[in-house]
Amino acid sequence: MNGRLFEKLDRSFEDMVIIRRHLHMHPELSFQEEKTAQYIHDFYTDLGVDVQTGVGGNGVVARIKGARPGKTVALRADFDALPIQDEKDVPYKSTVPGVMHACGHDGHTAALLQLAKAIHEMQEDLAGEYVFIHQHAEEYAPGGAISMIEDGCLEGVDAIFGTHLWSGTPLRTIEYLTGPVMAAADRFEITIQGAGGHGASPHQTKDAVVIGAQLVINLQQLVSRRVNPIESAVLSVGSFIADNAFNVIADSAKLGGTVRSFNPEIRDLMEREMKRVVEGTAITHDCEIKFDYFRGYPAVVNHKAETEFLKEVAEQIPGVDAVIESKPHMGGEDFAYYLEKVPGTFFFTGAQPATPYPHHHPKFDFDEQAMLLAAKTLGAAALDYQTV
Known part of the structure; x- marks a missing residue:
C-alpha cells in the first residue's frame, strides 16, 4: 500500500511545487490567513472531500474515511x-x-494537500480515518492549535503526526527525538519609570538606562546561578528602548525578551526569579518597575511509542538516506497542545538548500524535494499506524 502511495506522491511533485510557490507569493500573517484558508478549502472541495473551515478561527480540517x-x-x-x-x-x-x-x-501545506489527494484516491482500499489539520497562526501566541482543539479538530483521533521542514538539516535526513524536542516559549516586558533630567546633573535623576542596564546584567545570571546545570534554559533580552537626546537622562525605558525551557519546574523558577530580581532592583533604585510575563506555548514532548514507530517508518522511506536522533531545539511550536491531548510525535525533515539561511531570515528558502520526503513519511506513518 505504501508503494502505491509513494508512486502517487512522486507523480504529484510538480503540483506540490506549484502550490508551494503560489502560497509563497501570497503570504498572510497569523490570524489574518483568510485567502490561504479559502485556497485550502477549495482544494478539498474540488476533490470532493468533506472539509470544515473556520475551525478555531481560520483553521481548516478535512476528513477522509477508508472503506474499512x-x-x-x-x-x-x-x-x-x-x-x-x-x-x-x-x-x-x-x-x-x-x-x-x-x-x-x-x-x-503543499505537502499535506498532495498527501490528502493521494489518500483520497486510495480510500476504497484503506482502513481507518485520516484527519488533515491545516492550522493557522502557529507563529504568534496564543497560536491556532489550542483554539482548533477546543473546536473539535482532535475528536476521535487516536494519534497525531507532524513535521517541520528544517533548512539547517541536510536533505534526505529525518530527525526524531523521544521526549522534549522543542522548548516552552515565553516572553516578557519590563517597563522602568525613573526620573529624567539633564545629562550634566545625574545626581538629580533616577537614570532609567542605568537601571535597565543593571537589570540586563542581573537577569543574565539567573540561568548560570539559579538553574541546575543539568537542566536547560535560555533568557534573552531582545530589546532595550530608551530614546532621548544625547544630553538627556532617560526617565523611562522598556525591555523585552524571551525565556525558553523544557522542564515545567524550571519554567516556574525562571518566572519567579525574574520577578524577584525586578522587585529588588526597583527597591535599590527607588523607582517603579512593571514586570509582565506572558506564557507562550508549552514544550513539545514527543510520546515514546509513536516516536519509535515513526523512526521505523522513516527508515523504510525511499530517498531517505539518514534517520538520526535529533537534539532538542529551543524554538517553540504549538504542536505541543496536540501532544498534550493525544499520543503522537513531531519530527524534522531535512530541507537544506544549496545556500542555507536560518529560519525567520529574509533570504530563507528550502530544497523543495524535502516536501516529497515529508509527505511520504507522514503518509506511511498514517497508513502503517493502522496495524500498530
Whole structure:
C-alpha cells in the first residue's frame, strides 16, 4: 500500500511545487490567513472531500474515511507567514510587502494537500480515518492549535503526526527525538519609570538606562546561578528602548525578551526569579518597575511509542538516506497542545538548500524535494499506524 502511495506522491511533485510557490507569493500573517484558508478549502472541495473551515478561527480540517474500520490518525500542517521582507531573488518571491513565508509553512501545506489527494484516491482500499489539520497562526501566541482543539479538530483521533521542514538539516535526513524536542516559549516586558533630567546633573535623576542596564546584567545570571546545570534554559533580552537626546537622562525605558525551557519546574523558577530580581532592583533604585510575563506555548514532548514507530517508518522511506536522533531545539511550536491531548510525535525533515539561511531570515528558502520526503513519511506513518 505504501508503494502505491509513494508512486502517487512522486507523480504529484510538480503540483506540490506549484502550490508551494503560489502560497509563497501570497503570504498572510497569523490570524489574518483568510485567502490561504479559502485556497485550502477549495482544494478539498474540488476533490470532493468533506472539509470544515473556520475551525478555531481560520483553521481548516478535512476528513477522509477508508472503506474499512480502523484507527483515526491526524496529520497537521501550519500555513501562516511572518512579518519579514522577502529578500530572495527568485521567481516565486513574496508579492506582499513586509510579509513572507520564512519558516517553511508554505511547504508544509503543499505537502499535506498532495498527501490528502493521494489518500483520497486510495480510500476504497484503506482502513481507518485520516484527519488533515491545516492550522493557522502557529507563529504568534496564543497560536491556532489550542483554539482548533477546543473546536473539535482532535475528536476521535487516536494519534497525531507532524513535521517541520528544517533548512539547517541536510536533505534526505529525518530527525526524531523521544521526549522534549522543542522548548516552552515565553516572553516578557519590563517597563522602568525613573526620573529624567539633564545629562550634566545625574545626581538629580533616577537614570532609567542605568537601571535597565543593571537589570540586563542581573537577569543574565539567573540561568548560570539559579538553574541546575543539568537542566536547560535560555533568557534573552531582545530589546532595550530608551530614546532621548544625547544630553538627556532617560526617565523611562522598556525591555523585552524571551525565556525558553523544557522542564515545567524550571519554567516556574525562571518566572519567579525574574520577578524577584525586578522587585529588588526597583527597591535599590527607588523607582517603579512593571514586570509582565506572558506564557507562550508549552514544550513539545514527543510520546515514546509513536516516536519509535515513526523512526521505523522513516527508515523504510525511499530517498531517505539518514534517520538520526535529533537534539532538542529551543524554538517553540504549538504542536505541543496536540501532544498534550493525544499520543503522537513531531519530527524534522531535512530541507537544506544549496545556500542555507536560518529560519525567520529574509533570504530563507528550502530544497523543495524535502516536501516529497515529508509527505511520504507522514503518509506511511498514517497508513502503517493502522496495524500498530
